[in-house]
Amino acid sequence: MGRKYFGTDGIRGLAGGKLLDAALAMKVGQAAGAHFLRGDHRHRVVIGKDTRLSGYMMENALVAGFTSVGMDVIQTGPLPTPAVALLTREMRADIGVMISASHNPFHDNGIKLFGPDGYKLSDEDEEAIEALMDAAPDHADGDSIGRARRIEDARGRYIHAVKQSLADDVRLDGLKVVVDCAHGAAYQVAPSAIWELGADTIAMGTSPNGLNINDGVGSTSLDAIKARVLEESANIGIALDGDADRLIVIDEKGETVDGDQIMALIGSRWAKRGRLKGGGVVATVMSNLGLERFLQGEGLELVRTKVGDRHVLSAMRKGGYNVGGEQSGHMILSDFATTGDGTVAALQVLSAMVRTGKPASEMLHLFDPVPQLLKNVRYDGGDPLDAAAVKQAIADGESDLGNGGRLVIRKSGTEPLIRVMAEGDDAGQVERVVDSICAAVKAAA
The missing domain is CATH 3.30.310.50 (Alpha-D-phosphohexomutase, C-terminal domain)
Structure with a gap:
């Protein structure tokens, strides 16, 4: 079935353009709300966003759409995509919404939807919502219109959940860590979580103004963090993207470590500790052949999917795997999250540095990528x-x-x-x- 609105990862486009304007956002709220009005309980939606200027427009339009069909709205303000997925489950919401265009420049925006289980929607759900978007909305009666409220402790809840992904005996004391938040959704939570675990944290990309997200910083613009790591003589650099669902690492020598090397590290370490599920790692067709050969040498398999973290996650769920990701930096550790989480993956890397005592340059280059x-x-x-x-x-x-x-x-x-x-x-x-x-x-x- 051809798609009119949804692409490979929700709806994305030029904010205020022909596709993604306030009117369309309101339609999404009405259609998605109507689709998830199931049962006789009071229905609710969690809405988070990154730091784009257009996020204000999109958020208000979505609130209007959801409340008009009788769904209550919980607004979190700027928060990483995985945090929205987490809060959707924790708050027993019927649907979660993240307003973000990920690593794209500020003039783009997007709408990502999560079901009540915190996972991205299936193709069937997206197609059903598309059909409702082109139909006349069924508005709630006057006394059934939804209410909207903003919660103030969303960041704290997510920071607590992120820290819970590490064993109690792991402290990051003695590590100097540069954290680049891309002026995006993690500008407060990622440096805070890493600092609270004991690291000497040097934050950058933490001054969003609505227009500078991913602009010369973050996981797709690495020159700035490479220079900062060397300037500060840091042990490691952590580069996130605009919505903090992907991670690229910079070692102490200023060299780039992509998602393939990160998956090699986590997958092999978890296998040795008896923690890896499924007997392997799930990645896309774009992951390097060197990763596949490395995993084979460790007695593990590499399962390949189409490009897109949703395809990776689908294969993980079907095959019972708990480590997956993309070369571009999407890291899915399903023991801790239902979608990619760059901060959680970063903590696994930092934990490995603490436990092994090895520098990032030695620990994170486990195979030579083939050309x-x-x-x-x-x-x-x-x-x-x-x-x-x-x-x-x-x-x-x-x-x-x-x-x-x-x-x-x-x-x-x-x-x-x-x-x-x-x-x-x-x-x-x-x-x-x-x-x-x-x-x-x-x-x-």
């Missing part, structure tokens, strides 16, 4: 992947790489792009394969 190259090709219409010449180029590339490499060709879920990724032990060969396929796609586009 990997990703290029994007824009197209105007049609489907270039249906062209015979493109199919032949892909077949030739697969044959060229053989068993020593991988080829992943996919359409972007948000832009008219064909993404071409190859990896293998020979960097020159990988580049030739990618360039050949890209040339074929361009010719067919």
